[in-house]
Each structure stands twice: as C-alpha cells, then as structure tokens.
Amino acid sequence: MSVLISQIERETRSLIGSFSSNLGYEIRLPLIYSNGEMVSVVVDERDDCCLVHDAGFAAMILSASGQTMTQRIEDRVKAYASTMECHFERGRVWRKVSKDQATAAVLSVGSVCRYIADQASPDTKKRAEFEVRVNSVLQKMLGEDRISWHQKVTGKSGGTYDVTAAIIELNTKQPKALIEAIGSARAVPHRFRHLYEIKSSQRYRNVDLISVYDDQEAFESSDIVLLQDVSNAVPYSNFERRVKQYA
Numbered sequence: 001m002s003v004l005i006s007q008i009e010r011e012t013r014s015l016i017g018s019f020s021s022n023l024g025y026e027i028r029l030p031l032i033y034s035n036g037e038m039v040s041v042v043v044d045e046r047d048d049c050c051l052v053h054d055a056g057f058a059a060m061i062l063s064a065s066g067q068t069m070t071q072r073i074e075d076r077v078k079a080y081a082s083t084m085e086c087h088f089e090r091g092r093v094w095r096k097v098s099k100d101q102a103t104a105a106v107l108s109v110g111s112v113c114r115y116i117a118d119q120a121s122p123d124t125k126k127r128a129e130f131e132v133r134v135n136s137v138l139q140k141m142l143g144e145d146r147i148s149w150h151q152k153v154t155g156k157s158g159g160t161y162d163v164t165a166a167i168i169e170l171n172t173k174q175p176k177a178l179i180e181a182i183g184s185a186r187a188v189p190h191r192f193r194h195l196y197e198i199k200s201s202q203r204y205r206n207v208d209l210i211s212v213y214d215d216q217e218a219f220e221s222s223d224i225v226l227l228q229d230v231s232n233a234v235p236y237s238n239f240e241r242r243v244k245q246y247a
Contacts, residue, residue: 023055029110033061033117041093041109043102052105053094058113060091065128067120080115084108088116130183130214131164134239138165138179141243146170151178153204155197163198167246176246177208180231184214188223195230208232212239 001009015030015038024044031039039058044051059069067073069091081088086095086108093112097105120128138147151166166175178198182191191211199209211227213219215235227233234242 027106029106031110031114033058033114037061039110039113041106041113043106045099048098049096050099050102050105051094051096052102052109053092054109054113056091058093058116061117062119065117065120073119076119077112077116081112084112086112088112130236131181133236134164134179134181134212137240137243138167141240141247142167146246148175151175153178153198154201155194156200156202157197159197161194161198163194167243175204175207177210178204180209180211182211182213182227184217185219185223188219188226192226192230195227199230210234210242212236212242 012030015028017028018025019028020026021042023042026040026042028038028040033039041052041054044053062069062073074088077088081093084095086093086105093109093116095105095109135147135149146168148166148168149164151163153161153163153166155161163178164181165179167177167179168174169176180191180195182188195209195211198204209231211231212234213224213227213236215237224233232242
C-alpha cells in the first residue's frame with residue numbers, strides 16, 4: 001500500500017466518531033453535506049434491537065437550503081429509502097434492526113440522509129451559496145447586531161415572504177433596509193413578485209428595498225430592469241459600497 005493510500009485511509013478513519021446525546025449515541029460518518037456539515041445518525045440501543053435514525057437533520061439541511069420538500073421529492077426519497085431498507089416518515093429517516101445489523105443500518109441511513117440533502121435544485125443551491133457571500137459582506141460591514149437574517153415580511157396582499165436579511169436601526173430596532181439576494185437570472189420572475197408585494201405594502205414605505213444580484217452570472221438587461229422597478233438593484237461587485245451607507 002502506498003504512502004498516499006495509507007494517509008487517505010488514516011484520515012478517513014479519523015473523520016468517524018461517536019458521542020452521547022439526549023437522543024442516544026450519535027455516529028459521525030465520513031460524508032459531508034453541501035453546507036459543510038458532517039452526516040451523522042443516531043443509534044438508539046434497545047433491549048433486543050437498535051433504532052437508527054437521523055432525527056430529521058437531513059430534511060432540515062434541505063429546508064435550510066431553501067428547497068421545499070415537495071410531494072415529488074418526498075416520493076423520490078421514499079423510493080430510494082426503500083432500496084436501502086430504510087423508511088422516511090415525518091421528515092425522519094429510520095431503520096430498525098437487530099444489533100448485529102447496526103453497522104449496516106448506520107451506513108444505509110447515512111446514505112439516505114445524503115440523498116435527501118442532494119435534492120436541492122441547482123438554482124436553490126446557487127441561491128444558498130450566493131446568500132452566504134451576501135451575508136458575509138453584511139456581517140463584515142455592519143456587525144451581527146445590525147442584521148436580522150431571513151427576515152419575515154408581509155406583502156400588500158397579506159402573504160408572508162422570507163427575505164435574505166434586514167438591516168436594523170439600533171435606536172428603533174426596526175428595519176432600515178431589506179436585502180434580497182438573487183443568485184441567478186432564473187430566480188428573477190419569482191423574486192419580482194415578492195419584491196412587488198413588499199414594495200406595495202404601506203408597512204415598508206420608509207424601508208429601503210435592495211435586490212443584490214450576482215453580476216458574475218448571465219443576467220439580461222431586462223432582468224435588471226425588472227428588479228429596478230421594484231427595488232434598488234445592486235450588482236454584488238458594488239454591494240459593499242452600498243452597505244457602507246448604513247454603517
């Protein structure tokens with residue numbers, strides 16, 4: 001065995017770990033979600049069997065990416081889970097086995113967990129990655145106490161929308177600006193409707209509405225015009241300068 005292969009084997013083994021929690025024993029696997037978290041599963045040891053599950057964490061990772069658990073995605077997950085002799089119910093992956101099958105169950109549940117998190121669409125993943133960049137600028141320029149992440153706002157017709165962030169005025173604790181991160185041109189029509197609803201609401205008439213778009217992506221001039229109609233459209237390359245106005 002070469003030095004490199006020995007190193008890979010040693011370092012992969014070092015990623016595996018276990019620790020006790022209020023759920024049971026959590027087993028960390030050498031698998032990584034797209035957000036950088038390690039895949040882990042819970043082993044609940046009972047008298048004559050083991051219940052291996054993920055405590056709903058994979059579904060939470062999917063939701064945090066901005067992807068809804070649609071019926072189509074749920075059906076795909078259930079079909080895949082079945083091939084791995086697992087179940088997917090109420091947002092949780094689980095498998096009940098005898099103790100001598102516990103290791104196989106840990107691996108199969110972990111595999112289904114990763115499959116769930118991978119159901120995020122390319123556009124959803126792109127938006128999540130772009131939001132990280134936008135949030136990084138906000139935090140660097142204004143500090144954590146000035147930012148409310150994933151601010152929920154109500155549009156003119158009463159619908160509730162989740163915008164990327166709000167810049168908070170310290171003396172009033174009220175939003176000074178609402179920030180919407182738009183990572184791809186395909187998201188523009190959908191975000192336009194949300195932004196229009198927010199802009200039309202009297203509740204936010206004194207609040208700046210900023211849509212920051214990734215100018216490394218292929219946005220058409222018509223996309224920018226749409227965003228400009230309902231917000232202050234700012235390319236990411238100029239975003240830091242725009243945020244500086246609130247410092």
